[in-house]
Amino acid sequence: MHGLVALLGPAKVLGTHDDLLLYEYDGAVDTATPDAVVLPESTADVSALARFCHEHAVPIVPRGAGTGLSGGAIPVEGGVVVSFARMARILEIDVPNLRAVVQPGVINLHLSTAVAPHGLYFVPDPSSQKACTLGGNVAENSGGPHTLAYGVTTNHVTGIEIVLSDGTVVRLGGKAAEDEGYDLVGTFVGSEGTLGLVTEITVKLTPLPEDKRTLMAAFPTMDEASETVSAIIAAGIVPSAIEMMDQLAAQAVEAAVHAGYPLDAGGILLVEVDGPRDGLDEARARIEAICRQHAASEVRVATSALERERLWAGRKGAFAAMGRLSPDYYVQDGVIPRTRLPDILRLVKDAGARHRLRVANVFHAGDGNLHPLILFDSRLGPDELERAKAAGLEILTACVEAGGSITGEHGVGMEKNCYMPLQFQSSDLAAMRRVKDALDPPGLMNPGKIFPTPSRCREFAFASTTR
Amino acid sequence: MTATVTRTSPGDATECSQILAQATADRRTVRIQGSGTKSYLGDVGTTDIELGTERVAGVIDHVPADLTVTVGAGTRMADLKVALERAGQFLPLDPPHADEATVGGVIAANSNGFWRARYGGVRDLLIGTRTALADGTVARAGGRVVKNVAGYDLDKLLVGSLGTLGVIVEATLKVLPLPETSDGLVARFERPDEAFAVAHAIVRAAARVEACVIDRTDESFWRVAVQARGSGPTVMRAISDARREVAARHGDAAELADVLDRMRELPARATDGALVKVSLPVAASAAFAENAARLESFAALAVDAASGVARVHLTNEDDAVIRDAEALLLAARMVGGSGRIERRAERLRSRLLTWPNRPNGDFLMRRIKEAFDPAGILEPGRSAFA
Known part of the structure; x- marks a missing residue:
């Protein structure tokens, strides 16, 4: 602590008990108190900090806005939390090259707002985009509703500057589409801060679509909504987004946001197509017809930007609206092949019932990326969270058995590292471990994440069912 | 030198891993071959074992x-195309050597065509x-779902690894429904600035085209080839917008015919001299191309307008080819791009290295190589970075 203050000055180091408490949680359910918090203002600060930590064998845990949903920013093994709140400048907007160069603390939505006057935007739009940072998006390889047609964070990052655990600064990639050698940029994106600290990011900017059509369709049951998703894809239409919500979620959203969702529907779809004006109405009409063929009781097309925003406000505000239903929720992020939606959604419901918990569903149906929100009340005792986690594990197991993944966009973090053997055999994990050891030999970068740790994962001995 | 090369073709992942384990134990080097269309890549010498992937197919x-x-x-790739077409789908990847190339080879070589800006490249489609x-172990990465962030993205490391980290045995890729309709055009321009201005306007238009490529051969004009595929109204809009851009700059438009295919197969034709491949910030590509066309050894070039990837074919006396090739790589670096000597005449191999300059972060690449192949048996010498 004193060493850090001597190195960086008192203004960049927090160490009082009250200060540290603010950094012991993120958007998930686990907590741990850091030994110190550092607020670097430059790559040089980050490099000096890494050298210091390397010398003293202190773990480093990067933190953006703390909106992560897998405990990625939690210092589970102690050490220094590095907050990028003061490295939050957009360094360059390069319109001719369709690139922006940003510091990691820039908030996702601020970038799209800043480039909008040029007719451009940054595609990945996590629901937390008003708060989450681009550094956090890079760490988690974040998605969002509009990644169905345009890809997730890794598809939109062409360059990064990183600080390795020994303080070395390396620039990888740049504004060009590709670089020579191994794709280290692609390796760092989604590595959850376990390989190094990202101090600068070069991202792709995309021309805003000329126009959009947004539909809300209500179905008697989730089965019909699920089948509609497959039917739209099978018809050769690739919408920019297909989001699904069940009745419980819709009711919570309506109470909080008044998005105009029907309260009596078993399942609701939000579908958006974008692109050139020509052909949009044809696509909308085809989607509408498919919805009707699958027993949609109502199909509403947004007729103005305001109406579209209202429909989306419901979706993006859904997690926050859960407070209306329950004091706590535990969200899972499993992925399945989209053709398996109907049976896995039934299984999700059963898992909740078995553990006497309600489950609301709001998710990226087009990608097969589930977000079951398992509702619990921690005031009723520690058993509540335990039951929520048990239900979550059953859901993830089913996702893996269906040929899917334990996480589509929230990351493994410390929340699911014990579940990794569900999806991967030991040889698969060993291959990942080689990358970790090659890039962070002392293992100081965000320890206790992604890989199962013997101390915390003792009770989980899975026989891998995959392969 | 009387090196005997053992040819082997494992039938599955287990057999393949056993061969590699034995090779590691014996310190025997391994070269991996799909159908051998891109064996010109990199700086490889002879190896003890040639491992063919023809039996892990289908x-x-x-x-x-x-x-x-x-x-x-x-x-x-050609067989996969036929299989997917039966279900009304396609793999949106158009690499060169499309008739012969294998999926594994396309991944290992990060072999992209002109559709990248519309559908993504190999790295975006491989899941x-x-x-x-x-x-001797087998590692699985990613899965069969389109969204997946569980653990490190080892798929990315394999794309472009040229077989230096392991033998890819199986791959899962994203596919798309076949587009309803297709249309295209090719336009000719006197001046490169006109061609590039038109091409850059076309790739940023509201109706996205599938491919937009600028090329110049030894003839005295610059061509812009455009293809749009998709639903009827969007294709019609894309091509009519493209025609308007062409007309505004006084280009003359003609039928596309097989022009794009010819452009794509430039690497296959570049058997003499040297073929330089660069990846540039797109705004730098016009000046780069204009300078390239002035080089003494200039023979042909093709630039993907949307991604800024350019290939320049040089033919001349050896000394001139080497000088011009190195000048092009330097020019790419000066504007924040990168590049390689993708292909060169056999006699130039020792004088013209694939990577005269090392990529950024090469020390990290070597650490990764060391971690996956400590005995260095896989594709020794293939890549300077490993």
Whole structure:
């Protein structure tokens, strides 16, 4: 602590008990108190900090806005939390090259707002985009509703500057589409801060679509909504987004946001197509017809930007609206092949019932990326969270058995590292471990994440069912 | 030198990994071959074992409604195309050597065509792999779902790894429904600035085209080839917008015919001299191309307008080719791009290295190589960075 203050000055180091408490949680359910918090203002600060930590064998845990949903920013093994709140400048907007160069603390939505006057935007739009940072998006390889047609964070990052655990600064990639050698940029994106600290990011900017059509369709049951998703894809239409919500979620959203969702529907779809004006109405009409063929009781097309925003406000505000239903929720992020939606959604419901918990569903149906929100009340005792986690594990197991993944966009973090053997055999994990050891030999970068740790994962001995 | 090369073709991942484990134990070097279309890449010498992937071929799983396909790495792109077409789908990847190339080779060489800006490149379409490693283990990465952030993205490391990290045995890729309709045009311009201005306007237009490529051969004009595929109204809009851009700059437009295919196969034709491949910030590509066309050894070039990837073919006396090739790589670096000597005449191999300059972060690449192949048996010398 004193060493850090001597190195960086008192203004960049927090160490009082009250200060540290603010950094012991993120958007998930686990907590741990850091030994110190550092607020670097430059790559040089980050490099000096890494050298210091390397010398003293202190773990480093990067933190953006703390909106992560897998405990990625939690210092589970102690050490220094590095907050990028003061490295939050957009360094360059390069319109001719369709690139922006940003510091990691820039908030996702601020970038799209800043480039909008040029007719451009940054595609990945996590629901937390008003708060989450681009550094956090890079760490988690974040998605969002509009990644169905345009890809997730890794598809939109062409360059990064990183600080390795020994303080070395390396620039990888740049504004060009590709670089020579191994794709280290692609390796760092989604590595959850376990390989190094990202101090600068070069991202792709995309021309805003000329126009959009947004539909809300209500179905008697989730089965019909699920089948509609497959039917739209099978018809050769690739919408920019297909989001699904069940009745419980819709009711919570309506109470909080008044998005105009029907309260009596078993399942609701939000579908958006974008692109050139020509052909949009044809696509909308085809989607509408498919919805009707699958027993949609109502199909509403947004007729103005305001109406579209209202429909989306419901979706993006859904997690926050859960407070209306329950004091706590535990969200899972499993992925399945989209053709398996109907049976896995039934299984999700059963898992909740078995553990006497309600489950609301709001998710990226087009990608097969589930977000079951398992509702619990921690005031009723520690058993509540335990039951929520048990239900979550059953859901993830089913996702893996269906040929899917334990996480589509929230990351493994410390929340699911014990579940990794569900999806991967030991040889698969060993291959990942080689990358970790090659890039962070002392293992100081965000320890206790992604890989199962013997101390915390003792009770989980899975026989891998995959392969 | 009387080196005997052992040829082997494993039938599955386990067999493949056993061969590698034995090779590691014996310190025998391994060269991996799909159909050998891109064996000109890199700086490889002779190796003890040639491992062919032809027996790990075929579609393993294809669920059309999931828009994914899993294939053996030795599957030829042409065969996969036929299989997918039966289900009304296609793999939106148009690499050179499309008749012969295998899926595994396309991944290992990061071999992209002109559709990248519209559909993404190899790195964007690959969602899962099974790879036999040098120590005899088999590692799976990614999966069969389109969104997946569980663990490190080892698929990315394999794309462009040229076989230096392991033998890709199986791959899962995203596929798409076949477009309803297609249209295109090719326009000619006197001046490069006109051609590039038109091309850059076209790739940023509201109706996205599938490919937009600028080329110049030894003839005295610059061409812009445009193709749009998709639903009827969007294709019509894209091509009519493109025609308007062409007319505004006084280009003359003609039928596309097989022009794009000819442009794409430039690497296949560049058997003499040297073929330089660069990846540039797009705004720098016009000046780069204009300078390239002035070089003494200039023979042909093709630039993907949307991605800024350019290939320049040089033919001349050896000394001039070497000088001009190195000048092009330097020019690419000066504007924040990178590049390689993708192909050169056999006699130039020793004088013209694939990577005269090392990429950024090469020390990290070597650490990764060391971690996956400590004995250095896989494709020794293939890549300077490893």
